[in-house]
Amino acid sequence: MSFNFQPLGDSALRIQVGDRIDPSVHQRVRVLCRQLENAKIPGVVEWIPTYCAVTVMYHPHQIGYQTLCRYVKELREEPVEDAASTVEVIHLPVIYGGDWGPDLISVAELNGLSMEEVIRIHSEKPYLVYMMGFVPGFPYLGGMSPKIAASRLAEPRPRIPAGSVGIAGIQTGVYPLETPGGWRLIGHTPVPLYDPDRERPILLEAGQYVKFDPVDEEGYRFVCEQVKNGSYQTKKSVCLQEEVES
Incomplete structure (x- = not known):
């Protein structure tokens, strides 16, 4: 190449x-x-x-x-190493729909699916973090199924809560800070992707993989409390490279 x-x-x-x-x-x-x-x-x-x-x-x-x-x-001209046989996956608990994901209904309707089908497709496999931007900690994730693709909103929202999980075209991502934006919001994670007080402020980096794990309201509140009292530990797993790229 x-x-x-x-x-x-x-x-x-x-x-x-x-x-x-x-x-x-x-x-x-x-x-x-x-x-x-x-x-x-x-x-x-x-x-x-x-x-x-x-x-x-x-x-x-x-x-x-x-x-x-x-x-x-x-x-x-230097030899290029083969891709690693295994990859690290960062798991993010996500509550879908309702006030946390107000555009889940429209994403489902645009694709002729039920909301449950959108959640299943969105959360069934890890996503590659291709790059970081447009604010500190925002991961641009690739590999989303075109079955749940959806265009950006015609009018961007002036304020999107930190932790909001969105879809734009065939991309998905997570807003690490409260910011304006036009991505369709389908859920929310209580795990902070950016925290200036942490030793490593930005949670994710390009080349990692992210997996969204659906949780109900009780599970969401439980993680919120752990994050608040400082006891939350980010869940990580390892899987084969061929599995995440299949």
């Missing part, structure tokens, strides 16, 4: 790896990020992975654009 280089202003390089949302393309993105981390190229400040590309931020007075491109081309 070839790379395409594009300058972004005078201090950033965009490295295009592919042109579609696909686990194999994103594997190349993750490999490139690991190579950049190991290479420690002088003048490179940070790199930001997206669905199909990596943006490298650099100090132009320490390294020039063409020199940086040459470094990256040399990285491509």
